[in-house]
Amino acid sequence: MKRNIPLLITFCTGIFFVIAFFAPALSDISDAGQRGYLVIAAFALLVAILNLLMVHSSNVYRQGKNWGLSVVLIFFFFFTSIVGFLDKADMDGTTNFSFVYNFIYNPLQATMFSLLAFYVSSASFRAFRIKTKEATLMMIAGFFVMLGRVPIGSAIWDQFPTVQSWIMNYFATGAMRAITIGVAIGAVSMSIKIIFGLERAYLGGGD
Amino acid sequence: MWEKIKNLDKRIIYLCVALSVIIPMLNPIGLPIVITEETRRAFQAVDNLPPGSRVLFSADYDPGSEAELFPMNIAILRHCFQKKLRVVMTGLWPQGPAEMNKAFGEIKKDYPTLTYGTDYVNVGYKAGGLVVVNSIGSDFTIAFPKDQAGTDIRELPILQDVKNYSSFGLVISLSAGSSGGVVWVAYGGTKYHVDVITGCTAVSATEFYPYYSSGQFKGLINGLAGAAEYEKMVGAPGKGIRGMDAQSMSHLVIIGFIILGNVIYLTEKYGKK
Numbered sequence: 401m402k403r404n405i406p407l408l409i410t411f412c413t414g415i416f417f418v419i420a421f422f423a424p425a426l427s428d429i430s431d432a433g434q435r436g437y438l439v440i441a442a443f444a445l446l447v448a449i450l451n452l453l454m455v456h457s458s459n460v461y462r463q464g465k466n467w468g469l470s471v472v473l474i475f476f477f478f479f480t481s482i483v484g485f486l487d488k489a490d491m492d493g494t495t496n497f498s499f500v501y502n503f504i505y506n507p508l509q510a511t512m513f514s515l516l517a518f519y520v521s522s523a524s525f526r527a528f529r530i531k532t533k534e535a536t537l538m539m540i541a542g543f544f545v546m547l548g549r550v551p552i553g554s555a556i557w558d559q560f561p562t563v564q565s566w567i568m569n570y571f572a573t574g575a576m577r578a579i580t581i582g583v584a585i586g587a588v589s590m591s592i593k594i595i596f597g598l599e600r601a602y603l604g605g606g607d
Numbered sequence: 608m609w610e611k612i613k614n615l616d617k618r619i620i621y622l623c624v625a626l627s628v629i630i631p632m633l634n635p636i637g638l639p640i641v642i643t644e645e646t647r648r649a650f651q652a653v654d655n656l657p658p659g660s661r662v663l664f665s666a667d668y669d670p671g672s673e674a675e676l677f678p679m680n681i682a683i684l685r686h687c688f689q690k691k692l693r694v695v696m697t698g699l700w701p702q703g704p705a706e707m708n709k710a711f712g713e714i715k716k717d718y719p720t721l722t723y724g725t726d727y728v729n730v731g732y733k734a735g736g737l738v739v740v741n742s743i744g745s746d747f748t749i750a751f752p753k754d755q756a757g758t759d760i761r762e763l764p765i766l767q768d769v770k771n772y773s774s775f776g777l778v779i780s781l782s783a784g785s786s787g788g789v790v791w792v793a794y795g796g797t798k799y800h801v802d803v804i805t806g807c808t809a810v811s812a813t814e815f816y817p818y819y820s821s822g823q824f825k826g827l828i829n830g831l832a833g834a835a836e837y838e839k840m841v842g843a844p845g846k847g848i849r850g851m852d853a854q855s856m857s858h859l860v861i862i863g864f865i866i867l868g869n870v871i872y873l874t875e876k877y878g879k880k
Contacts, residue, residue, distance in 0.1 A: 551638030552855035
C-alpha cells in the first residue's frame with residue numbers, strides 16, 4: 401500500500417497532464433494542478449532553507465571544518481532576510497535591501513564568476529594541447545570563434561565573423577541539436593518508465 | 608629556456624590577463640563593432656512592435672553573469688522605452704527581479720515621465736521555472752497575482768486587462784542557464800505562439816542556436832559582443848561597447864597562451880625524436 405498509492409498518483413497525474421497538454425477542454429483542471437505545483441515549488445524553497453540552516457548550525461555546534469564560515473553564512477542569511485522582509489521592494493534602488501543587493505551580494509558573486517577568466521587562461525596554457533586530430537580541430541574552431549566574436553578579429557581579417565558565424569550556425573548547432581534531441585528522447589523514455597511504475601527509484605527504498 | 612616558459616609562474620599569466628582587461632578599460636581603443644544577423648533580428652523584433660504594446664521581460668540570471676547580460680538588459684530596456692512599449696518585468700531566477708530594478712535604476716533619469724504601474728511594472732520572482740512559464744499561457748494571474756511590492760496586479764493599469772500570452776507582443780529572456788530562454792521558447796513560444804527573443808552568455812550560446820536557426824527564437828543576443836551590438840543599434844553606447852576592447856585583448860592573450868603552450872609541447876615532442 402505504501403508504494404502502490406504513490407505509484408497510482410504518479411500514473412494518474414502523469415497520464416492526465418500528457419492529455420491536458422493537447423486538450424484545451426481540460427485547462428481548468430490543468431490550471432489547478434499548476435497552482436498546486438507552484439505551491440509545492442515554494443515549499444521546496446523552504447525545505448532548502450531549512451536544510452541549509454541545519455547543515456551549517458550542526459557544523460557550528462560541532463566546530464567542524466571552516467565552522468567560522470558557517471557562522472558568517474547563518475548571520476548573513478538572517479540579516480539579508482530581515483532587511484528584505486522589513487523593506488518594501490522598490491524600483492528606485494533606495495531601500496536597505498537594494499543597498500545589500502547592489503553593494504554586498506552583487507560584487508561578491510560577480511567577483512567569484514570573474515575569477516574564471518584567470519583560471520581559464522592558466523588552464524589554456526597548461527592543458528590545451530593538440531595531442532590528437534580532434535584536439536587540433538577543436539583548437540582551430542576555438543581560434544576562429546574567439547577572434548570572430550570580438551572587434552579585433554574583424555580588424556585583423558574581416559572574414560573572421562563570417563567564419564565564426566558559419567561554425568556556430570552549422571557545426572555547433574548541428575552537434576547541439578543532436579545532443580538536445582538525444583536528451584529529450586531520454587527524458588521521454590524515463591518519464592514513460594516513471595508513469596508506468598517501471599522506474600521506482602524516486603520512491604526511495606532501493607528496489 | 609623552454610623549461611622556464613613551461614613552468615611559467617601562474618601569477619604572471621594572471622597578471623597578463625588582468626592587464627589585458629584593465630588597460631583597454633582605462634584607454635579605450637574604439638574598435639568598430641560589427642552587427643551580426645542574430646542581434647539585428649532581436650533588435651527588429653522589439654523595433655517592429657507598435658507603441659503601447661506590452662512586453663514580458665524576464666531577467667533569468669544572477670550577478671555572476673552580470674558582466675555580459677546587464678549591458679544588454681539596459682540596452683533592451685532603453686529600446687523598449689524609446690519605442691513607448693509597456694514593460695512587465697519578472698525573472699525565473701530569484702535575483703532576476705532585483706537585476707531588473709537595478710537596470711531600470713541606471714536609465715530612469717533619461718525617462719522621467721515613466722510611471723510605475725502604467726508604463727512598467729515588476730511582478731517579481733516566482734519559484735517553479737517551466738510551470739510558471741506554462742501557467743502564464745492559461746492565465747497570467749495564476750503565476751503573478753501581485754507585483755513585487757505586494758500590490759494586486761488588477762489595481763495596476765498596465766496589467767488590468769492582462770490575460771495570457773495573447774496580451775504580450777513579445778517575450779524577452781536574458782538567460783544564464785536553466786530556467787531561462789529555452790523554457791520560454793519551449794512553452795511560451797511553441798505552445799502558446801508568442802514571439803520570444805533571448806540574450807545569453809557567450810558560453811551558453813551553443814545551447815540556444817538550435818532554437819534560433821529553427822526560427823523559434825526571433826532573435827539571439829550572444830554575450831557581451833551581442834550587448835555591444837545592441838547598444839550600437841539603440842544609439843546608446845554603454846558597458847557593452849566599453850567592454851569589447853577589453854574582451855578583444857583578453858581573447859588575444861588567451862590565444863597567445865594557447866599557442867605558446869602548444870609550441871612548447873611540439874618542441875618537446877619533436878625535439879626528443
